[in-house]
Amino acid sequence: MAVKEQRGLSKKRKRGGGSTGGRGRGEKPSDPKKQKYIPSGSSKSPQAKGFKKSAPNSKPKPSQAKDSKRAPPKFGKSDASVGDKAEVLSKRDSRLVAKELAEARKKKRKLHYTLQQELALLWEKMRRRNIAKDDRSKVVSEALRKMAGKIAEIASSHVSSRVLQTCIKYCSQAEREAVFLELQPHLLALSRNVYGVHLVKKMLDSATKKQLDGFISSLHGKVASLLRHMVGSVVIEHVFQLGNASQKQSLLSELYSAELQLFRDLTLSNGGRLLDIISKLGLQKSSVLQHMSSVIQPILEKGIVDHSIIHTVLIEYLTIADKSSAVDVIRQLSSSLLVRMIHTKDGSKLGILCVKHGDAKERKKIIKGIKEHVGKVAQDQYGSLVLTCILSVVDDTKLLTKVIIRELQKILKELIFDKTGRRPILQLLHPQCPRYLSPDDLASLSLSVPSLCSKGKESEEVDTGSGEHAETPENPEDDSENNLQLAEGGGKKDDALRRYQLLVDSGLAESLIVTCTECAGELLRSNFGREVIYEVVTGGIDGVLRQKFPNQLDDLQGAIASLGALPKMEEPEHHVFENFHSSRTIRKLIMDCPAFAASLWEVALKGKAATWAQGHSAKVVSAFLESPDAKVRDLAKSELQGLVESGALKIPKGKDSKAED
Incomplete structure (x- = not known):
């Protein structure tokens, strides 16, 4: 029992500090030379703030030792008991002090920070x-005066670049x-800067012909390297759009x-298509192909x-590429890259070539790549092709x-009114x-890659003629994984069958007829929508809609006839017989669709032809x-013959014989 008590006592003595000077378990004796920070806001501190030297044999109170182990020092407001002894900054003053310190650091780090x-x-x-124009001019002049001699140094800064752009504008x-002259030696360096590139574009927009020509001359030998740069390529594209044919x-x-990259005189004296340049200068086709591959691949x-300049280069590359090189490029483009290219003229040509010469796997990638952008692609001038x-x-x-x-059906009404x-x-x-x-x-739409055409001989340039394509590949037996022959430029399925499945079986035709019936008046008066409703009423080129939806087409024809049966309006353009676009569309339907003509005569014109014998509506009657x-002709002959003889209705020359029959 006594032994246990001694053990407990020794344990207690060990924890309490005893002769160890108050150090806890596992702690080393305190070094008298070390300084200990006492927070100014702590209520346990005997001093207001600062450092305190620890006495060699001083014994801290047990509560003080526990507190030092339990919680870290507290910063901020002091307790009320300390009062005036503690110097504490408010939150606002702390922010001001931090801001001043940050400003001081920026001044040291940035050379022209104050400017x-x-x-x-x-x-x-x-x-x-x-702001008034004169006042703005004064402010701009003051800004340029402050920047004079330092423009090149500050042009790559985010803030200064935007200031310079506004100054150039006004x-x-x-x-x-003066600004262009000062920056001219540094324009190429700025073209690679993420902020400076915007200033370069702004200066090129307002540059004179001489300045633009000088900048393009400075690019000689550096075009390929800049095109490989994410920022520099933007400048090359901008110059390509601004330049004339010779500069391009x-x-x-x-x-x-x-x-051509080394000798500028060759570039200036020879132009045109790549094949023409090769024949004029006697260049080796293999050497040109190798150089272009080294430029294009990175x-x-x-x-x-x-960029459109890259699309143009790729089109020219495919005119001379061998089968292997052409296939490699098409496979690289048939991923998510293609959807970013089809917004330009040459980019859409590349898209068409990839679709035509890509195999089933590549075509599937292309279709899935535009899945989220079908509406935008359909309404784009080149993407729609x-x-x-x-x-x-x-x-x-x-x-x-x-x-x-399915995506086209969602925006069908918007599409049929769009050019x-x-x-x-x-x-x-x-x-x-x-x-x-x-x-x-x-x-x-009739383009093809010469080396991928399977007619035994490779043509010298991309075919832009009738669009005829070969039916069988050069090496039909080569069906391995490394097969270089892609599709022949068309599908194997019959065109009429493919069209029927896409138009009728998909439900697009039915949606189209319903939309045309609901918006018949708008479509007839629209410059672009009238052509869609004309094709729907006539049932398509081979009458495919008439075979599948005869009743719905009769309803559509009846809707147009009922619009014609409306009386004359105060504003002639509102009536379908007197509107410029609708009158010509209805006339065309009368000529090409006898069923519609019979319906229109019975509902809208029988006994009323004299009312519509003048103006745009005369084209409908005649x-x-x-x-x-x-x-x-027999339907209307008896009523219209009298109008023709009296001169109330005029028939175009060359049509009188039909009227007399």
Whole structure:
């Protein structure tokens, strides 16, 4: 029992400090030379603040020892018991002190920090909308005066770059030229800077012809390296858009051959297509191909594919590429890159070539890549051509219905009123119609890669002719994983069957008829929508809609006839017979659709033809006598013959014979 008590006593003595000077278990004796920080706000501190030297044999109180182990020192407001002994800053004063310290650090770190602060204040004044023109000019001149001689040093700063852009926008021509002269030796360096690039673009926008030509000359030999740079490529694209044909050619020629990159005289004296340059200068095709591959591959690997200059280079590359090189490029582009390229003219050509020559796997990637952007692509001037090509070539109609047709149905009304949005729909109703596609559009849709055409001999350039494609590959037996032959430019499925599945089986045709019936008046008066309703009423080029939906088309024709039966209005443009667009569309329907002509005559014109014998509506009435269908002419002959003889209704020359029949 006594032994236990001694053990407990010794334990207690050990924890309490005893002769160890108050140190806890596992702690070393305190060093008298060390200084201990006592927080100013602590109620346990015998002093208000500062450092205190510990006495060698001083014994801290047990409560003090426990507190030092239990909680870290507290900063901030002191207890009321301390009162005036503690000097404590308020939150506001602490923030001010921290701000002053940060400002001091920035001044040491940034050479022109004070100047930038002054410029920021001036910038707030000059960019206001309600400032007078003279006052803004004074502020701009003051800012430029402060920056004189230091523009090159501060142009890459986020704040100073924006100030300079505003100054360039509002300053005088003399001031602008002075800034350009000071920055001219540093423009290439600024072109690679994430903030300076915006200033370079702004200066190029306002540059004179001489200044622009000088900047393009300074780019000689550096175009390829800048195109590989994420920021520098933006400047090359901007210059490419601003330059004339000769300047564009000088930028492109550097990317074609090492000789053209080294010798500027060759670039200036020779232009045109890549094949023409090769033949004029006698360049080796293999050498050009190798150089272009070294330029293109890093750009594709980095994903810098948004610029039109790159699209042009890729199109030219495919004109001379061998089968292996062409396949590699098409496979690289057939991923998520392609959707970022089809917004330009040459980019849409690349998209068409990838769709035509890609195999089923590549086409599936392309379709899935545009899945989230179908609406935007359909309404884009060039992207709509790629979508048109997809609907005309790809055989997987289930995938097309799921990814593309469903998205088109969601915005169907918006599309049929849009100039480019209606293209995919018109392509299904009337494929390759020259009324809806320009010669350039038709040429783009008929493009092909020479080395991937399977007609035994490779042509010298991309085919832009009739668009005929070969039916069998060069090496049909080569079906291995490394097969270099892709698709032949078209699908294996019958065109009529593919079109029927996409238009009718998908439900698009039914939605289209319903929308046209509901918006018949708007569509007839619309410059673009009238062509869609014309194709729907006539049932498509081969009458495919008439075979499947005869009753719905009769309802649509009745809706148009009922609009014609309305009396004349105070504003002639509101009536479908007197509106410029609708009157011509109805006339065309009378000529091409006898069923519609009969319905319209019975509902709207029988006994009322004299009312509509003048103005735009006269074209509608005279169409009954000009119709190639004898039954339609017989319907109106008795009533209209008298109007013709009296001179109330005029028939165009060359049509009188039909009226007399």
